[in-house]
Amino acid sequence: MTASATTFTVPPELSATEPPEARGLARDEVRLLVARGRSPVRHTTFRSLPAALRRGDLVVVNTSDTEPAAVDGHRADGTPVTVHVSGPAPDNLHVVELRTPDGQRVTDGNAGEGIALPCGVVATLLTGHPDPRIATGSRLWRARIPVAGGLRSWLAEFGRPIRYSYVHRQWPLDAYRTVFARAEAEFGSAEMPSAGRPFTVAVLTALHARGVRVARIVLHTGVSSPEVGEPPLPERYRVPPETADAVNATRAAGGRVVTVGTTTTRALETVAAPDGHVTAGAGWTHLVLGPDRPARVVDGLVTGWHEPEASHLLLLEAVAGARLVSRAYAAAVEHRYRWHEFGDSCLLLPAQSTRRSG
Template sequence: MSAEAISFFLPEELNASMPPERRGLRRDYVKMMVIDRVNGHTSHTQFYQLDHFLKAGDVLVLNASRTIPAVLQGQLEDGTVVEVRLAHRKSERIWEALILSNTVKAGDKIMFSPLLTASIFTTETDNPFAVLEFNLCCSELYDQIYQIGQPVRYEYIKTPWELDYYQTVFATSPGSVEMPSAGRAFSWELLFRLQKKGVKIAYIQLHTGLSYLMDDKWHVEPRENMEEYTIPEETAQAVQKAKESGNKVIAVGTTVVRALESGADHEGRIRAANGWTNLYITAETKLQVADGLITGLHEPEASHLDLLSAFVSPELLKVSYEEAITQKYFWHEFGDMNLIL
């Protein structure tokens, strides 16, 4: 059974259209479904009780990438207004981007502000993304993006929530186009309580690319989605120590799983690394690093479900998702949480 087979009907009212804070909840008080990897047994609690499920010596690995406001409005030299959605950072000046216009061509220049412009390198009919070179780089480029951009919002989001709602409390390094949402439910209070218990908090960085292309004619396969990741030396050492001592390594989000598994050698040892990954994890993948996963709830037939199937069988996963629907869990980035352990 693959993600295509994990099909279910998701009632529209279970698409979380607002942050939990706007529903009167602290971000760490969302619901959490706990799935036993071995037998599929489920239990239900709230996310702030996560520390009850982890032990001293376990390592919790978070993605420290910070969400950028990746939707930019600009003008061509003839005055035509275009919307640009940043997709993947290729270098300090160069980005792949989705340009919502049928008239742009290579060589065109887009003006976003008096300080920020971009030249279009390439546009291809069989590729949704154009290549842009900005006139600014590094912190100067990000300063402009943060001043003029808006966060990527999905069709079930009816209110233009501010960028702060799309950030995790611990994110430090800007670069994710879509929020690494599995970490959103963490509060500093919960992180401190976990540390007090003896759970090691470690960080990787993987800048998420653009997956929401707004048009059914475009479909990017997971193996086509190259994303940049970094595993610091401190994290590699903490993870390796946990593996050698029999403790668990819990990945917070599919991005963390992909980074950790990409950084492991053929013997399963993990080292500090900096590179690009298009690793596609399925039920047939033998995980070498991650022992457990904290994630949100994913839509029917999503490729993320293939990755979850590496932790728990697709058959058991489908049953647990149907239970989450019965229990009125909320889906997506502002929704409830799932711990697979």
């Protein structure tokens, strides 16, 4: 992949190790950095998001629910292992990632290996993913996990939210759900669409009072721990007709389309024509936004803070431009914003888009 132009180093102490509620803050009291065009960066709280937007703008959110997608097991030699269920794959298979109990990647998994899971369930690694030619050491695997009654109900009993080493203790599933989350018949997100976490009913009410509409899409995320330079994998999405209509009407009236998170951006841009017209759609998106495919319809973005060299940075640059993204990240490090899913937020609003002309 093309390297991002945004370079920075995150001091380890800036990782958010717990939800803001554990620090005595409401969800919408996390910090919000507003980076707007050529204006100076502004520091506020997420509760002030509506004041940074305009009447006629449209905020688009992801309603995917978070699954308890981590479950403990043992390899054939008795070594403990944690299985992260990333999501479904064709032929009734699932994509999984193996981790050690302390969160390190398992690098010696083998095709054909069985992982013993609770209640007599065995997950069998079949082929590497996305490259089925890999038989040893793949980061992700296609696996068969036969469970009577279905995998989701079994995970509801034996699973827990995926947690990385910077979060020091286990938190309940509700800590990993957004105010928009809607449980559906299909498997949801392996990890929370975390850009939406700071939203509250109070923020949504204030948006409505300001004349900012809210529309919804669905994009189910897999595990968000790719190797450096690894592009985002295909993900399941759905953009309903009412959201496509709202986006087109907003653009026609001169309003801005502001997405919440890279997931929402990816889904919306998947159904955007070169002239920015959006149609309803559903399926698997393979879209990778970046220098070769800039944003066509998204005018601004609410986001958390991503790791250096993450592919998400290319998506941010495709929406807001490398200069604005770099300026925002430099300010976030300097002013000690908190990183990761329980961290602080950023609103990127580039200068008025010229994409309207197609």
